[in-house]
Amino acid sequence: MSNVSPPPPPPPPPPPGTRISSPTPSEPLIGAEDLSAWPGTGPVMVEAIGVTKSFGDVVAVSDVTFQIGSGVTAILGPNGAGKSTLFRMLCGLTQPSSGTVTVLGRNAGADREVRGRIGLAPQQDALFDRLSAGAFVALAAQTHGVVRAESRTREVLAQVELDVDDPKPVGSFSKGMRQRVKLAAALVNDPDVLVLDEPLTGLDPIQRQRMIALFGELAERGKCLLVSSHVLDEVARLGSNVLVLAQGRLAAAGDYRSLRDLMDDRPHRVRVGTDRPQQLAAALIERGSARGVTVLADAVIVDIDDIDGFGRIIAPLTVDLGLRLDELVPLDDDLESVFRYLVERRR
Amino acid sequence: MTQSVSTVRSVLLTHRLLVRQLLTPGRLLALLSLGAVVVLAAVGVAASDEVEDPARTIIEVMDGLGLVLVVPVVSLVFASASLGDLREDGTLVYLWLRPMDRLSVVAGAYLAALTVSLPLTTLPLAAAALVGKATVDGVIATVVAASFGVLAYSAAFVLLGLMIRNPIIWGLAYVLVWEGIFARFSEPVGNAAVRGYTRSLLANLSDVGLGPAAEANTSTAVLVCVFVAAGSLAMAAVRLNRMEVD
Numbered sequence: 069m070s071n072v073s074p075p076p077p078p079p080p081p082p083p084p085g086t087r088i089s090s091p092t093p094s095e096p097l098i099g100a101e102d103l104s105a106w107p108g109t110g111p112v113m114v115e116a117i118g119v120t121k122s123f124g125d126v127v128a129v130s131d132v133t134f135q136i137g138s139g140v141t142a143i144l145g146p147n148g149a150g151k152s153t154l155f156r157m158l159c160g161l162t163q164p165s166s167g168t169v170t171v172l173g174r175n176a177g178a179d180r181e182v183r184g185r186i187g188l189a190p191q192q193d194a195l196f197d198r199l200s201a202g203a204f205v206a207l208a209a210q211t212h213g214v215v216r217a218e219s220r221t222r223e224v225l226a227q228v229e230l231d232v233d234d235p236k237p238v239g240s241f242s243k244g245m246r247q248r249v250k251l252a253a254a255l256v257n258d259p260d261v262l263v264l265d266e267p268l269t270g271l272d273p274i275q276r277q278r279m280i281a282l283f284g285e286l287a288e289r290g291k292c293l294l295v296s297s298h299v300l301d302e303v304a305r306l307g308s309n310v311l312v313l314a315q316g317r318l319a320a321a322g323d324y325r326s327l328r329d330l331m332d333d334r335p336h337r338v339r340v341g342t343d344r345p346q347q348l349a350a351a352l353i354e355r356g357s358a359r360g361v362t363v364l365a366d367a368v369i370v371d372i373d374d375i376d377g378f379g380r381i382i383a384p385l386t387v388d389l390g391l392r393l394d395e396l397v398p399l400d401d402d403l404e405s406v407f408r409y410l411v412e413r414r415r
Numbered sequence: 416m417t418q419s420v421s422t423v424r425s426v427l428l429t430h431r432l433l434v435r436q437l438l439t440p441g442r443l444l445a446l447l448s449l450g451a452v453v454v455l456a457a458v459g460v461a462a463s464d465e466v467e468d469p470a471r472t473i474i475e476v477m478d479g480l481g482l483v484l485v486v487p488v489v490s491l492v493f494a495s496a497s498l499g500d501l502r503e504d505g506t507l508v509y510l511w512l513r514p515m516d517r518l519s520v521v522a523g524a525y526l527a528a529l530t531v532s533l534p535l536t537t538l539p540l541a542a543a544a545l546v547g548k549a550t551v552d553g554v555i556a557t558v559v560a561a562s563f564g565v566l567a568y569s570a571a572f573v574l575l576g577l578m579i580r581n582p583i584i585w586g587l588a589y590v591l592v593w594e595g596i597f598a599r600f601s602e603p604v605g606n607a608a609v610r611g612y613t614r615s616l617l618a619n620l621s622d623v624g625l626g627p628a629a630e631a632n633t634s635t636a637v638l639v640c641v642f643v644a645a646g647s648l649a650m651a652a653v654r655l656n657r658m659e660v661d
Contacts, residue, residue, distance in 0.1 A: 184514030194505035
């Protein structure tokens, strides 16, 4: 079997509000464009320039550069891609090994004022478990210096559908409720920049829908929301700009549609179950319907460029050949495959 | 919608939160038991016919059990946990990523540790001194020495909690081995240990000689304890500012 690298598809247009640059400008990158032109309409609110973070020999984030303005930007990547480390650097919780990260033009770790304009919902589940939700969010309000902390606490807890008067400690809450407590605490100071690390994890579908609507409302008010996720469908519903992080590197940027197109346009691999795999493989190669084939005992693994076109020809072909078609299973129709493809493209 | 958080407000908010976090039933029970051991020892001293000078003997018990064990261990447990527990369980971010200066967070943690540790050390030790037939000066000396010990140890252990994981283990090693053994018998080591100064306070104020490594004058002992506390808190604030937070 032969595997040939696909030709790179033309880069989709960069989304408004997001600019991404490759560390080596000669290297094509999806959504890449000249750093000198800021495509967004509003000011840059979050900026990373050549950011690398290493923990010993492990490089968690490698040479990442982007600028983000207002709106929702999703950081999409598999677990271990470096999303949380990137967020920690943005918030000043850890300093980059090299490069610079600024929020509202300053280093959040060193600037007290900027810390008051950030809302963070961290990924880890830790809360002050002996406090009630009301006490926890009220503490966040007070430590942010929120004027009328009590009414604001009530307001944000209502937004996430929790009862401020519920005396139960958050330690007894379900994962979804704890997630909502974190979100309320992140919202309580009405921050300009919201950093939400996997904020929809543990929420039921209705709560997810409401949170996504809330994120949209905040974006419309000019807030900058950074939302990490490893679930493509979530990103689709956020309707957001997307930065794809894979193996610590910024693999792509675009709006969600660009990413979806990329998923469809990239090479695919399909398992075709049949009673005569050798005959089917020969026919596919002869007709130029496959880039490569691997013949198994009861199936053919087919590498193709056009998944839709292949779907149209395979059934008539098996009929013409008098073969039995047992199954047609995409082997790489998941986000991990897209990430792998993007990373390989960058090499 | 927001206004700057004053230093005093930051201290009070941190203090209120951490007192609540520190006071767990398990900790209280364990450390009250420790105090009870000293009281029981005092009962033994008072009841014994073989003790010729109970007022002196009880001060020696306060030195050997109170200042070696109760004061540093209670301080260690609460002070190292004040910010150390938050650091380890991932909740420190909820104080760290706030528009509050670091020193006020450290000061709030220190005051929370003192709020819990001072009554848990001074009350059992004062009770033990009374039960053991200490003089009035002996009781006062016990309370003062324990209080300054808590002031110094707590600050040092707040710093320790921010510096290393498992601060209890390292803190106990320091308290029991360095201060409990070396500082007791060696004057140079005693001069480099908080215990040397708390012993000096106990000895000077009770007028009971406690031997070597307890010979600093009262002013020096007080100043050293205050200096250790202030220095440790300043270093803790710097550490908090520079540390990586999960």
